[in-house]
Amino acid sequence: MKVTVVGDLLLDVDINGTSTRLSPDAPVPVVDVAGVRRRAGGAGLVATLLMRDGHEVTLVTAVSDDDGASHLRRALSGVELLAGAPLAPTPTKTRVRIGSHPMVRFDEGCSPAPSPDCTQEMRAAIESAEVVVVADYGRGITFNPDIRAALAGAARRVPVVWDPHPSGSQPVAGVAVVTPNNAEAQALAKAAGLDPAGKDVPESGRQLLKLWGSNAVLVTRGEAGAVLVQAGGSVSVPAPRTAVDDPCGAGDRLAGSLAVYLGLGLGLPEAATRAVADASAFLAEGGAASLILDTDAMEEQKDAAPGPASVVELFGNQPNRPDGVRLAEEVRAKGGTVVATGGCFDLLHAGHARTLAAAREMGDCLIVCLNSDQSVRRLKGVHRPIVSEEDRAELLLALSCVDAVVVFDEDTPEDCLELVRPDIWVKGGDYQPDELPEARLLAGWGGQCVTVPFHPARSTSGLAEALAKVG
Known part of the structure; x- marks a missing residue:
């Protein structure tokens, strides 16, 4: 399937290690670093997962020209990358883990940035897609008026799944489904001056459905699954029971799978059920942290002892x-x-x-x-x-x-x-x-x-x- 992913590109860095002592300078653990892994995050993770599924993927985004961008380009080998004017620095999220336990995360350059330019090739990729996934991480790509116009046109022809962000832009009207998590739904409703009625998920979904003019809103709720809200009402979508160490990447897996299932012709309730199951299975396998997508890391893995592959x-x-x-x-x-x-x-x-x-x-x-x-x-x-x-x-x-x-x-x-x-x-x-x-x-x-x-x-x-x- 020909899939175009539109969104903000992040560099995810995982620092993994062990700890057996506290620092003499402060009562904090000393982490003995066992390995550093870099992978494409944000819209890059969506694109990579879809590519691994065997789809023809084009990523419409903005790429910097710093060292972080070079890691991203290697990690995205196999994805057609169409980027506007370079943005600096590369937004980077660095997670430190002891074993499978997250200790701390550092964010660099993740604040909103000026909207990048849009080239003719970027617009053509949106216009020719069989399905579109918008992975908005609040960095500015979805504010570009030309990109928004192309997305609005695509929404009239093919399924468009929009994964929103509180710092991002409002989805264009007519998209097939918007996929905020519960916290994002509450924040987006409040930012729009709506009353989300406490933590009433169907009500916040209904208000956002009306605000955005989308065909549906799928509010995800972690291990509780999701709630699908359409004009005719709402329905709960349960998630399979899954042991989760790190939920990172679940929303990206869900949005990509949902778009593909809609592109294959499934109805929205069935597509949502399968996408939630895919996200749960992805987390059960270790989620985003289990992926080795940087070519440097791939070389390290190639030289390592045989293991699960x-x-x-x-x-x-x-x-x-x-x-x-x-x-x-x-x-x-x-x-x-x-x-x-x-x-x-x-x-x-x-x-x-x-x-x-x-x-x-x-x-x-x-x-x-x-x-x-x-x-x-x-x-x-x-x-x-x-x-x-x-x-x-x-x-x-x-x-x-x-x-x-x-x-x-x-x-x-x-x-x-x-x-x-x-x-x-x-x-x-x-x-x-x-x-x-x-x-x-x-x-x-x-x-x-x-x-x-x-x-x-x-x-x-x-x-x-x-x-x-x-x-």
Whole structure:
């Protein structure tokens, strides 16, 4: 999907460490720094998350020309960056953590700034988008009259999701939904001279709905979920129970997911429910702090010992379905059933083909979660795989029953499954479905595990031994 993100770019810096003593100068902990991670924040985080989901993303923003901006440009590799006149300094939020516990945050250059220029390319990116996300962090980008005019025009054609800020501008009329959190809704209502009636979320949402002229207001409430307010009334959107260490990035994940679901044609209540679930899942995985998006940090991670990693490459079987994640979204949006299975699939044989064909019969698409070469090597030994991941993926996609292949680098498919979120997970074997380690994970979004019969005397190891004898 072609998504344009409009908003203010921030640099987020995470300083992580341990503490075992107090400072002799003052009764404060001494933090032994273990690592520093820099990542794109604000509109940059929204754009990055959407890019990782497989969408074509353009970011309309303002970028400075200082050292912070160089980190942002590296972190945003893969996102088309269209920026107005440079603004200095780069707004930076630095968080210090001991373990997973936040200790302090320093904000630099985060006050409102003059509105940047708007180029023709920036306006064209808004005008050509399939969906638009506005991530207003109060730095001035949404005050530009040309950008506002382009956003107003986009709101008449495509879904526009506007994530507001108390120091930002008022959303343009006609946007699909505005997504303040509860505190922002109260502050925005008071700033407009309205009476938000204490902490009555539906009432503040109704007043803001009228003030902004939007189609809906989705007031988020953290672990309590959200309240969706439309002209016909309000409805609560519950959030899945999630253990949260740091809520940073939840609003960005929600706004991006909400825009995509609306762009896929889902109704607003269903889109809001899924977006809240996505935000909860994002926090359960560690939220923004779990992302390593700066290329310097990526190099550090590459040299580190193997550990949990994200999907490394995506393959699709059809031109209009560039990857398995997007295919899953499209099938679900149409009410279809997403089926997935996984494995190494080294030396494809008849047992594989029968399992894959049986899995495809269970739903409307089949996505194969494929172990990468490094993953296979760790699981099977230094002499495996026999066939490279690129060739294994190509062979699988040559089968009519396989619609997409997602290659993952970790030892188990859990992170991959979190991205694809299949309705049915299929494994070959003679064990009970509820005994599968993935069963609890799938139950979290209402999915189920299914097993298909194991075909004896058909295995990659047996085939490899037979080929060795022939050689």
